[in-house]
Amino acid sequence: MSHQFQVSPHDEGRRADRIVRALYPDLPLGGLMRAFRKGLIRVDGKKASCSDHLSGGQIVDVPFEVPTRAERPAGARGGEASLPLIFGDDNILVVDKPWGLLTQPAARGDDSVASRLLALSVAGEGFFRPTPVHRLDRNTSGTLLVALNGPALRELHQAWRDRAVLKVYVAVVVGDIPLHGEIELPLLKKTGNRVVVSEEGQESLTRFRRLDGDGDLSLVEVELVTGRPHQARVHLAAQGFPVLGDVKYGSEEANRLWRRRGLDRPLLHARSLTFREMEAPLAYLTGRTFRAPFPEDMAEVIRLRGWRNYL
Numbered sequence: 521m522s523h524q525f526q527v528s529p530h531d532e533g534r535r536a537d538r539i540v541r542a543l544y545p546d547l548p549l550g551g552l553m554r555a556f557r558k559g560l561i562r563v564d565g566k567k568a569s570c571s572d573h574l575s576g577g578q579i580v581d582v583p584f585e586v587p588t589r590a591e592r593p594a595g596a597r598g599g600e601a602s603l604p605l606i607f608g609d610d611n612i613l614v615v616d617k618p619w620g621l622l623t624q625p626a627a628r629g630d631d632s633v634a635s636r637l638l639a640l641s642v643a644g645e646g647f648f649r650p651t652p653v654h655r656l657d658r659n660t661s662g663t664l665l666v667a668l669n670g671p672a673l674r675e676l677h678q679a680w681r682d683r684a685v686l687k688v689y690v691a692v693v694v695g696d697i698p699l700h701g702e703i704e705l706p707l708l709k710k711t712g713n714r715v716v717v718s719e720e721g722q723e724s725l726t727r728f729r730r731l732d733g734d735g736d737l738s739l740v741e742v743e744l745v746t747g748r749p750h751q752a753r754v755h756l757a758a759q760g761f762p763v764l765g766d767v768k769y770g771s772e773e774a775n776r777l778w779r780r781r782g783l784d785r786p787l788l789h790a791r792s793l794t795f796r797e798m799e800a801p802l803a804y805l806t807g808r809t810f811r812a813p814f815p816e817d818m819a820e821v822i823r824l825r826g827w828r829n830y831l
Contacts (some may be wrong), residue, residue, distance in 0.1 A: 523586045529576040530648040530670025536563065537570035540580070542649075543587045555583055559621040595624065603636050606810050609801060611663060611672040613637075613826070615648065616812040619661040619785055623652050624757070633664060654680065654687075662790025662812040677783050679749070679795070684690075686794040689742040689752055690731070690814070692787040693761040693823055695775045697738040700729045703755040707748045714768065717748040717758050724748045726755040737764060741825050752788060762825065763788050764821070778821075787818050 526545040530541045540561065541552060548739050552570075561582040563574060574580070602618035615633065616624070637650040653665045653676045662787035665685075667673035679685050708721030720799040725745040732739045738761065742752050756762060762770035764778060766786035775783075791812060814822065814831060822831055 522581060522583050522818070524579060524581050527574045527576050527578045527580060528648065530673075531574065531578045532670060533573050533674070534569065534670075536572045536574055536580070539584060542824060544582075547584065554766060568591055574718050603633065604812075606663065606812060611668055612676070612805075613664060613668065614810045615662060615664050617656050617664040617790070619659050619815060619817075622658050623655040623664065625712065628777055629663050633666070636735055637666065653677065656790055657750065657786075657788075659785040660689075660716060661815045661818075662791060663810055664790065665793060665795045671801050679798060681801075683745065684796045686792075686796060687744045687747065687790065688743065688792045688794070689755065690818075691740050691742055691752065692741055692818065693738050693739065693756055693762045694736075694764055694771045695761045695820050696733055696735050697728065697730050697740055697756075697759075697761045700727075701759075702727050702783065705758055707754055709749055715748070715754045717754065721747055722746070723754065724751055726751060728756070730831055732825070734825055737825060738823075739822065739825070739830060753786060783817060783821070785817070787821060789814055789818055796800045 525543070525641065527539065537552060541547070541549075543658040544552070555561050556568065556570045561568050561583045563572065563578050565579075565581075568580070604618070605613060607614040614622045617633055622630055624634050633652055636651070640709065643709055648669055651667045651673055654666055654675065656664055661721040667676055669766050670730065678687075703726040705724060706719060706721035707715050707724045708718035719771065723746065727743040727745060729741045730738050731741055740756075740761075742756070744751055752770070753763050753766055757766070762774075763786045764770065765775055765783045766788075767775060788810070792809055794809040795802070797808065798804075798806045819831055824830065
């Protein structure tokens with residue numbers, strides 16, 4: 521069996537191997553590379569290389585059966601498949617990710633933002649799958665940006681590289697944090713999904729501003745200038761102000777006290793995304809800000825400490 525398809529505008533400029541792999545995610549990589557080496561994959565009738573960058577409208581022949589749409593993930597059915605929506609149009613979604621939910625599945629069948637979007641039949645044209653542009657840790661809640669087509673995804677990736685999207689978090693931290701400051705410490709990801717401050721790590725910059733506090737705890741606004749894994753949690757802990765509820769990097773004493781009150785995750789929330797200067801096809805987003813309300817566990821701590829002005 522063989523199949524012929526036209527390169528979608530979503531895939532403009534992408535490598536041939538990545539386009540084919542996206543259509544056949546279960547195809548072994550060795551089989552795909554073998555098909556390229558033997559000249560069995562052709563573009564506009566000519567032998568293609570895996571590293572060729574293709575254009576929308578080109579015709580690709582592959583020696584594989586017609587691809588089928590992905591089935592609904594087993595981990596996201598019925599009411600579990602819901603996702604709170606902050607904003608949506610033909611190009612993007614801004615969702616309010618609940619804490620406890622993965623951004624992308626770590627294993628087949630995992631419940632995640634990506635699998636819920638498929639289960640809800642949210643999709644762009646052709647075979648483009650809704651794609652989260654960045655990640656939030658499983659236990660971090662808040663604003664998460666999803667691209668619905670290839671041109672939007674490419675522009676958003678470029679905007680991320682250019683730091684044209686302002687990412688603001690709010691956290692409850694242990695201690696009396698200063699009114700404002702910057703934390704510039706290189707971060708290195710180690711085995712076991714743990715991140716440490718290390719001279720061998722990547723440049724990382726966090727800015728913070730205290731919103732309120734009572735000596736024991738502080739409510740702090742955090743801007744991630746860079747976007748390294750676990751950046752906010754590690755940077756704040758390194759300065760002596762760990763996120764409340766953070767078992768990996770936090771204060772064992774404070775966590776034990778609040779665990780008795782039902783707190784069982786780090787109180788870190790992706791509060792807002794602001795688009796600075798955007799290019800086509802997303803120029804209309806320039807200057808817009810999208811915010812996610814605090815989840816109930818975090819709102820409860822804010823109410824208990826008398827910081828109601830920030831709810």
